[in-house]
């Protein structure tokens with residue numbers, strides 16, 4: 001695959017993750033962030049993350065220095081976009097910020113450059129309708145951090161050129177991501193819609209007093225989540241009934257329809273007030289959440305190593 005130059009526009013949490021993901025795969029990544037010193041600070045944090053990834057063997061045999069050498073700070077937006085084959089925009093989740101930024105990106109970038117957004121919450125048509133080059137824009141939504149979680153959601157606007165979708169899919173596969181390509185726009189894409197169903201039900205169960213937050217969490221961490229790290233609901237069904245997915249559907253459709261009937265939504269904040277927040281803080285005090293996040297990242301790294309070994 002051609003290793004073209006990538007512009008990383010917006011260097012917060014997500015932009016940094018993308019820079020690592022692209023550079024690890026051999027691309028040059030140019031960082032741009034309008035906040036004073038932000039791109040330089042991002043590069044320093046990337047250096048630390050690369051050391052951790054090298055230590056667990058997640059840099060494909062390269063040193064942290066090899067990968068870092070491909071990540072540079074651009075002096076301005078024009079310089080970042082110069083010669084870029086793909087722009088990965090990770091600016092704040094504010095519609096007016098995105099709409100203004102895309103006017104600049106479309107004006108400055110070469111006509112063949114793909115403009116891709118990391119947005120979690122906006123469909124591409126909501127911030128590209130006013131652009132001459134709107135056919136080269138789409139959403140390329142990562143899960144955080146993309147260098148540990150391969151799934152990325154590609155969601156075109158109604159006017160996105162099919163060739164742009166295809167180029168983005170090929171680019172993502174080329175850097176070791178696992179793109180999910182949607183055929184048309186939908187609020188929340190796929191991952192957050194699945195997540196919304198689960199989180200809402202989790203709150204409903206706890207609000208109804210059926211179990212504590214800890215019990216519900218373990219239903220996922222010691223139960224469903226084990227399977228979900230290597231197969232999804234369709235394959236789970238295919239393997240859970242003799243005769244595959246059709247037999248599964250015949251057996252369980254009525255059961256799951258009963259369980260998934262529309263119900264009143266849980267009041268999340270009230271549920272927290274009624275003891276769930278206290279339970280969470282007893283588990284991990286507020287001032288130790290940072291430590292716990294590091295633990296999560298290490299577990300995720302170990303899982304990423306395991307999955308890569310299985311794939312080989």
Ligand SMILES: NC(=O)c1ccc[n+]([C@@H]2O[C@H](COP(=O)([O-])OP(=O)(O)OC[C@H]3O[C@@H](n4cnc5c(N)ncnc54)[C@H](O)[C@@H]3O)[C@@H](O)[C@H]2O)c1
Pocket residue numbers: 009010011012013014015032033034035038089090091092093097101118119120121141142143144
């Ligand atoms: N945080 C997550 O877990 C997550 C996951 C997936 C996708 N996303 C999406 O990624 C995007 C970025 O989120 P984040 O969590 O990295 O935010 P963040 O606040 O950590 O970083 C945003 C960065 O954009 C910079 N910025 C401000 N104005 C800008 C502009 N006009 N042009 C370019 N950069 C600008 C800021 O200085 C900051 O460094 C959002 O659209 C968000 O929805 C976030």
